[in-house]
Amino acid sequence: xxKEDQYKRMKFSKLGIIVLFSIIIGxxxxxxxxxxxxxxxxxxxxxWDTLPKTLHVKNWTLLLCLVGGVLxxxxxxxxxxYPRNMEDVxxxxxxxxxxxxxxxxxSTLTALCVLxxxxxxxxEAALVGIIGGLSTWAGxxxxxLVKKKSVFNKYGEIITEYSIEATIGLIFRAPLFxxxxxxxxxxxxxxxxxxxxxxxxxxxxxxxxxxxFLSKIDYxxxxxxxxxxAVVGKNEIIAIIPLILxxxxxAILYEFFGEILHKVFKPLENYKIIKAVxxxxxxxxxxxxxxxxxxxxxxxxxxxxAEWKGMSIYLLLISAIVKLLITEFCLATGWRGGxxxxxxxxxxxxxxxxxxxxxIDPVTSVAIVTTSLTSGIMKKPIxxxxxxIILFPIKLIIPMIVAAYLPxxxxxxxxxxxxxxx
Numbered sequence: 001x002x003k004e005d006q007y008k009r010m011k012f013s014k015l016g017i018i019v020l021f022s023i024i025i026g027x028x029x030x031x032x033x034x035x036x037x038x039x040x041x042x043x044x045x046x047x048w049d050t051l052p053k054t055l056h057v058k059n060w061t062l063l064l065c066l067v068g069g070v071l072x073x074x075x076x077x078x079x080x081x082y083p084r085n086m087e088d089v090x091x092x093x094x095x096x097x098x099x100x101x102x103x104x105x106x107s108t109l110t111a112l113c114v115l116x117x118x119x120x121x122x123x124e125a126a127l128v129g130i131i132g133g134l135s136t137w138a139g140x141x142x143x144x145l146v147k148k149k150s151v152f153n154k155y156g157e158i159i160t161e162y163s164i165e166a167t168i169g170l171i172f173r174a175p176l177f178x179x180x181x182x183x184x185x186x187x188x189x190x191x192x193x194x195x196x197x198x199x200x201x202x203x204x205x206x207x208x209x210x211x212x213f214l215s216k217i218d219y220x221x222x223x224x225x226x227x228x229x230a231v232v233g234k235n236e237i238i239a240i241i242p243l244i245l246x247x248x249x250x251a252i253l254y255e256f257f258g259e260i261l262h263k264v265f266k267p268l269e270n271y272k273i274i275k276a277v278x279x280x281x282x283x284x285x286x287x288x289x290x291x292x293x294x295x296x297x298x299x300x301x302x303x304x305x306a307e308w309k310g311m312s313i314y315l316l317l318i319s320a321i322v323k324l325l326i327t328e329f330c331l332a333t334g335w336r337g338g339x340x341x342x343x344x345x346x347x348x349x350x351x352x353x354x355x356x357x358x359x360i361d362p363v364t365s366v367a368i369v370t371t372s373l374t375s376g377i378m379k380k381p382i383x384x385x386x387x388x389i390i391l392f393p394i395k396l397i398i399p400m401i402v403a404a405y406l407p408x409x410x411x412x413x414x415x416x417x418x419x420x421x422x
Contacts (some may be wrong), residue, residue, distance in 0.1 A: 023202055023203075025163045027206045027207070030209065033216060040123065042300055047116055061118070065283045077273060081129075104133045119335040122341035240368060247376060247403065250346070258383070261332035278333055286326055308356075344387075348366050351370055362395070363392065
C-alpha cells in the first residue's frame with residue numbers, strides 16, 4: 001500500500017470515528033431530552049390531574065403553586081441559582097469550550113420543581129445546561145481513555161457544541177436551529193465547516209430519531225402547533241411594518257417588566273424562600289383566574305388556532321401581556337427557566353388579536369408578530385426564524401426574515417441614539 005492510499009485510509013478512518021461519535025452523542029441527547037421531558041410530564045400529570053381527583057381540595061391551583069414556591073425557594077437557598085439561563089450556558093461554552101457538569105443534579109432537581117408546579121417557563125434552560133454538562137463530562141472521560149492525538153481530542157469541542165444545538169432543536173422541534181452557528185463562525189476553514197456540517201447533521205438526525213422513537217413507545221404526543229395555510233395579499237403587505245412594530249413594542253414591554261421586577265425583588269436576594277413563595281402566590285392567583293397562563297404555553301399553543309375566534313380582542317391582548325408579565329415575575333422571584341415558549345404563546349395571542357382588529361389573514365399576522373417579538377427578545381434573528389419557520393407555511397419566509405431583522409436594527413439605532421445623548 002503506497003503513502004497516498006494510506007493517507008486516504010487514515011482520512012476515512014478519522015471520518016468514520018467522527019460519524020460514530022456523532023451518532024452516539026446524538027442518541028444520548030435524544031434519550032436524555034426524552035427522559036427529562038417524560039419525567040416532567042409524569043410529575044406534572046400527577047400533581048395537576050391525579051392528586052386533585054383524589055384529595056378534592058379547594059383552590060388547588062393556589063395551594064400547589066405555594067407549595068412549589070417553598071420547594072423552589074429551598075432549592076435556590078441550598079443549591080444556588082439553578083438552572084442557569086440558556087444564554088449563560090451558551091456564553092460559557094463559547095468562552096471556555098466546555099460546560100460545567102458539577103451542578104447537573106442541582107439543575108435537574110430545581111428545574112423539575114419549577115416546571116412541574118406550573119411556572120410560565122420552558123425546559124430549554126435546564127436541558128441545555130444538563131446535556132451540555134454531560135457532553136463535556138463524556139468528552140473529558142473519552143479524552144482520558146484515548147491517546148492525545150485522537151480524533152475526539154481534536155474535534156471533541158465541535159461534537160459537544162452540536163450536542164447542545166441538537167438539544168435546543170429537539171426542544172423546539174426545530175432541526176435547523178443549530179445551523180445558526182454556520183453563519184456565526186465565518187472564519188472557519190472549509191475543512192472545519194465540512195466537519196461541522198457532518199457532525200451537526202448526524203447528531204441532529206440521531207437525536208430526533210431516538211426522541212421520536214421513545215415518544216412513540218410511551219405514547220406521548222409530540223406537540224407541534226398547526227396554524228394552517230396563509231394568505232399574503234394587499235392588506236397583509238400593507239400591515240407587515242405595523243405588525244412588526246407591534247411585536248417590537250411588546251418585546252420592549254417584556255424587557256421593561258424584567259427591569260422593574262428584578263429591581264423590586266433585589267432587596268429579597270438573601271431571602272430565597274420568601275421570594276419564591278411570593279412568586280408562587282402570584283402564579284397561583286393568576287393561574288386560578290387565567291389557567292392558560294400556567295406552564296410554558298407549548299401545549300396551550302396547539303389549542304389556540306382552534307379557539308381564538310371564540311375569544312375577544314381584549315382577552316387575546318390581556319393574555320399576551322399577562323403571559324409576558326408572569327414569565328418575568330417567575331424569573332424575578334427565583335423560578336428559573338426558559339422564556340422562549342411563553343414568548344411564542346404571547347406572540348400568537350397578540351397576532352390573533354390583531355387579526356380580529358384588522359382585516360388581515362390571521363396566520364400571516366401571527367407569524368409576523370411572533371417573529372418580531374421573539375427576535376426582539378432573543379436578539380438573534382436567524383435563531384428566531386429557524387425556531388419559528390417550522391410552525392408556519394414556507395411562503396411566509398420572506399416576511400418572517402424581515403420581521404426578525406427589522407426589530408434588531410431599530411433597537412441598535414435606538415441604543416446608538418441613547419449612547420450619543422450621554
